Amino acid sequence: MREVAVIGIGITKFGELWDKSFRQLIAEAGSKAIFDAGIEGKDIDALYIGSMSSGRFIGQEHVGALVADAAGFSHLHIPATRIEGACASGGLAVRQGYLSIASGVNDIVVVGGIEKMNDVAGASATETLATAADQEWEAFFGATFPGLYAMIATRHMHDYGTTKEQLAQVAVKNHANGAKNPYAQYKFEVTVEQVMAAVPVAHPLGLLDCSPVSDGAAAIVLCAMDKAKEFTDKPVKIIASGQASDTLPLHGRRDITTLDATVHAAKMAYKQANVTPKDIDVAEVHDCFTIAEICAIEDLGFVEKGKGGKAVEENITTLDGEIPVNTSGGLKAKGHPVGATGVAQIIEIVEQLRGEADKRQVEDARIGLAHNVGGSGATCVIHILEAI
Amino acid sequence: MREVAVIGIGITKFGELWDKSFRQLIAEAGSKAIFDAGIEGKDIDALYIGSMSSGRFIGQEHVGALVADAAGFSHLHIPATRIEGACASGGLAVRQGYLSIASGVNDIVVVGGIEKMNDVAGASATETLATAADQEWEAFFGATFPGLYAMIATRHMHDYGTTKEQLAQVAVKNHANGAKNPYAQYKFEVTVEQVMAAVPVAHPLGLLDCSPVSDGAAAIVLCAMDKAKEFTDKPVKIIASGQASDTLPLHGRRDITTLDATVHAAKMAYKQANVTPKDIDVAEVHDCFTIAEICAIEDLGFVEKGKGGKAVEENITTLDGEIPVNTSGGLKAKGHPVGATGVAQIIEIVEQLRGEADKRQVEDARIGLAHNVGGSGATCVIHILEAI
Numbered sequence: 001m002r003e004v005a006v007i008g009i010g011i012t013k014f015g016e017l018w019d020k021s022f023r024q025l026i027a028e029a030g031s032k033a034i035f036d037a038g039i040e041g042k043d044i045d046a047l048y049i050g051s052m053s054s055g056r057f058i059g060q061e062h063v064g065a066l067v068a069d070a071a072g073f074s075h076l077h078i079p080a081t082r083i084e085g086a087c088a089s090g091g092l093a094v095r096q097g098y099l100s101i102a103s104g105v106n107d108i109v110v111v112g113g114i115e116k117m118n119d120v121a122g123a124s125a126t127e128t129l130a131t132a133a134d135q136e137w138e139a140f141f142g143a144t145f146p147g148l149y150a151m152i153a154t155r156h157m158h159d160y161g162t163t164k165e166q167l168a169q170v171a172v173k174n175h176a177n178g179a180k181n182p183y184a185q186y187k188f189e190v191t192v193e194q195v196m197a198a199v200p201v202a203h204p205l206g207l208l209d210c211s212p213v214s215d216g217a218a219a220i221v222l223c224a225m226d227k228a229k230e231f232t233d234k235p236v237k238i239i240a241s242g243q244a245s246d247t248l249p250l251h252g253r254r255d256i257t258t259l260d261a262t263v264h265a266a267k268m269a270y271k272q273a274n275v276t277p278k279d280i281d282v283a284e285v286h287d288c289f290t291i292a293e294i295c296a297i298e299d300l301g302f303v304e305k306g307k308g309g310k311a312v313e314e315n316i317t318t319l320d321g322e323i324p325v326n327t328s329g330g331l332k333a334k335g336h337p338v339g340a341t342g343v344a345q346i347i348e349i350v351e352q353l354r355g356e357a358d359k360r361q362v363e364d365a366r367i368g369l370a371h372n373v374g375g376s377g378a379t380c381v382i383h384i385l386e387a388i
Numbered sequence: 389m390r391e392v393a394v395i396g397i398g399i400t401k402f403g404e405l406w407d408k409s410f411r412q413l414i415a416e417a418g419s420k421a422i423f424d425a426g427i428e429g430k431d432i433d434a435l436y437i438g439s440m441s442s443g444r445f446i447g448q449e450h451v452g453a454l455v456a457d458a459a460g461f462s463h464l465h466i467p468a469t470r471i472e473g474a475c476a477s478g479g480l481a482v483r484q485g486y487l488s489i490a491s492g493v494n495d496i497v498v499v500g501g502i503e504k505m506n507d508v509a510g511a512s513a514t515e516t517l518a519t520a521a522d523q524e525w526e527a528f529f530g531a532t533f534p535g536l537y538a539m540i541a542t543r544h545m546h547d548y549g550t551t552k553e554q555l556a557q558v559a560v561k562n563h564a565n566g567a568k569n570p571y572a573q574y575k576f577e578v579t580v581e582q583v584m585a586a587v588p589v590a591h592p593l594g595l596l597d598c599s600p601v602s603d604g605a606a607a608i609v610l611c612a613m614d615k616a617k618e619f620t621d622k623p624v625k626i627i628a629s630g631q632a633s634d635t636l637p638l639h640g641r642r643d644i645t646t647l648d649a650t651v652h653a654a655k656m657a658y659k660q661a662n663v664t665p666k667d668i669d670v671a672e673v674h675d676c677f678t679i680a681e682i683c684a685i686e687d688l689g690f691v692e693k694g695k696g697g698k699a700v701e702e703n704i705t706t707l708d709g710e711i712p713v714n715t716s717g718g719l720k721a722k723g724h725p726v727g728a729t730g731v732a733q734i735i736e737i738v739e740q741l742r743g744e745a746d747k748r749q750v751e752d753a754r755i756g757l758a759h760n761v762g763g764s765g766a767t768c769v770i771h772i773l774e775a776i
Contacts, residue, residue, distance in 0.1 A: 001492040023524075046631075055443045055516075060523040062474035065766035068633040074640060077652040079631035080767070081480050084470045086450040092469050096484055103490035104389040105629075128443075135448040136411075241493075243434075243467035245456040252462060264465040378453035379468070 004101045005228040005235035008037025008221030009347045014335030015185040017215040022058050022116040023070040029217035030071050037221035038231050041073050045106035047080040050093030050113040051339035056128045057120045086132030090342025091372030091381035095241050097222045107224045113343030114217040125213040132375035134249035148376045150202035153291035156257045164204050166309035168195035170290035171208050178329025180359040185335030209290040214335035218343035236350045240384040242269030248378045261380035262299035273384040277301035281365040282352045284345035286373035287330040327360045342372035353387040392489045393616040393623035396425025396609030397735045402723030403573040405603040410446050410504040411458040417605035418459050425609035426619050429461050433494035435468040438481030438501040439727035444516045445508045474520030478730025479760030479769035483629045485610045495612045501731035502605040513601040520763035522637035536764045538590035541679035544645045552592050554697035556583035558678035559596050566717025568747040573602055573723030597678040602723035606731035624738045628772040630657030636766045649768035650687035661772040665689035669753040670740045672733035674761035675718040715748045730760035741775035
């Protein structure tokens with residue numbers, strides 16, 4: 001199995017981008033990544049595109065081919081494939097690109113992630129996002145993601161004494177990080193008081209506990225490790241890729257506060273990378289809601305089960321904490337164009353490991369982890385990267 | 389790069405299956421394939437699911453995880469990924485499963501393809517299928533697939549003198565084959581006169597020139613060649629996998645009667661397999677419309693460009709012809725549940741190469757090809773298989 005490195009990254013601003021189309025967004029992110037890698041179109045062996053619901057949002061399936069075309073590569077006839085796993089679509093696309101190079105079939109692959117969720121002709125964002133839940137058992141009866149994660153939060157509070165203040169502190173931390181990220185949707189800080197007083201969405205989650213509806217795209221260039229030095233003197237190596245599934249609806253889980261898909265994908269990734277949670281210097285985790293970050297740091301083994309709220313309260317996950325989490329601002333403040341998120345997480349880790357994260361830089365970051373979840377946890381994909 | 393074989397196959401009946409749900413269909417196909425391979429759930433390293441537009445048809449994205457769950461595997465936490473490339477979704481899923489084994493990461497992978505197009509809550513089939521075309525340049529203005537392929541047919545007639553009778557003969561042949569296939573949607577023969585007299589859909593294509601709207605699922609079990617003999621004494625080896633893209637809308641093509649994605653994917657596949665078109669004993673090609681089969685046999689190099697109509701007239705592609713094409717009945721008669729089609733094509737080739745195709749059996753078939761197209765040709769994926 002061949003080793004694989006990230007040799008280029010590109011991202012658009014995340015936000016309500018009323019003046020930018022799907023095509024424009026992916027072309028912008030892709031061309032930045034290609035420029036950063038110093039490659040040309042003819043060097044690219046394949047494209048993988050993560051997008052959750054382009055069919056419903058913009059009335060367009062078949063977006064693998066669309067992206068190859070929009071990027072100006074139609075004359076090169078590059079294989080282009082769209083990958084979908086709800087909000088984990090981007091991370092899954094990275095994994096497929098990684099496997100295709102590991103197989104020896106491809107040398108250089110561009111992986112893009114994109115979602116256009118505002119200014120679209122299709123159904124509302126909340127309604128379309130609910131297609132990531134179980135249509136027959138959850139969405140049909142009106143369940144939406146704020147509601148599902150509110151149930152997880154309520155149970156976590158009941159089982160472990162987690163407080164609404166602790167949830168709020170996740171938002172405070174991530175907004176503080178996002179304020180330092182030029183590509184973030186929300187570049188302002190918030191206080192615990194503001195989060196606590198925000199309009200309720202689904203008890204105990206208020207508006208500032210929820211990630212926003214976003215447009216945006218992100219792209220990375222993957223390259224066989226043995227060729228990476230031809231293009232860059234700072235390749236970032238993918239030392240593990242783990243993936244797992246779980247029941248689609250929440251009701252089938254043994255414990256709704258534990259995402260077993262995260263537990264299993266993490267186990268697979270730590271084993272492949274031959275590291276433990278203690279070796280991780282910086283992590284991007286899937287904080288679609290504040291409670292999701294608390295579950296994630298527990299399920300990833302950064303803290304003991306049930307101690308996630310306390311860990312946030314004790315500033316263990318801040319920029320200068322023991323294990324800095326969501327230095328980009330996370331889904332919460334950076335924004336969450338669902339198909340782009342998994343790719344954008346890798347970009348933040350690459351910037352950290354290259355030492356290019358500016359005001360968000362974690363000192364001496366050498367090993368980073370990206371954790372991307374689909375829906376309420378039926379899919380999880382985790383990558384671990386290392387500076388070379 | 390490790391070699392990969394097909395060790396199990398399973399398919400549902402294709403048709404208007406009003407009494408079967410998405411979950412039931414994929415569970416039926418998957419369990420048949422697993423039973424055929426003689427494996428158990430715990431042997432499966434990954435699932436790949438091809439589905440074009442479950443989001444629009446049944447209001448459900450995230451169908452990778454749904455399938456793992458519906459199959460009863462949620463406790464195994466198997467990585468499950470959905471692949472989309474319009475009507476080529478199934479073939480692309482096969483390719484991802486193949487690459488994941490070739491990489492050395494997986495040993496045994498189940499690949500499923502499914503679409504539920506009848507008895508759905510979402511938009512009409514024609515409207516949803518049009519999301520495989522270019523939304524901004526084609527679908528928005530009312531273009532649908534019968535219309536796009538009618539333009540290809542008209543141009544083919546103009547450039548090469550292809551006749552409506554020759555188109556009709558594709559339907560006659562494929563219905564004759566479908567009548568011998570227990571899983572086919574249309575198990576009746578038609579005559580040239582009936583096809584010619586059928587109600588017009590988009591000139592020159594009539595109702596019997598078009599593949600139907602179908603429900604159905606198909607699944608195969610892929611295994612590393614070096615382990616295949618543990619499970620079966622008749623593995624069918626995948627000796628090539630080729631994929632290519634082209635402009636999403638028709639207007640960007642150098643010639644709308646040539647699908648360059650097919651030309652390039654075929655070139656890649658023939659090279660990897662080290663064969664020429666003359667070595668192919670049996671082929672399943674993407675006959676979403678009768679004209680599509682004529683273009684396909686030209687673009688695949690079975691006949692000279694422009695001679696496809698004549699070749700059909702001369703019975704070169706019948707069951708006992710020089711190169712039997714669509715022995716299953718093709719999309720035309722077997723049915724076309726879009727996400728399932730690419731997987732179902734592989735199943736027909738495997739049955740032929742195992743010598744299990746019963747009344748459709750091609751004598752001494754040793755090498756077979758499956759050709760799966762997305763939309764009007766912006767995606768093509770081709771597999772070549774060999775009996776061991």
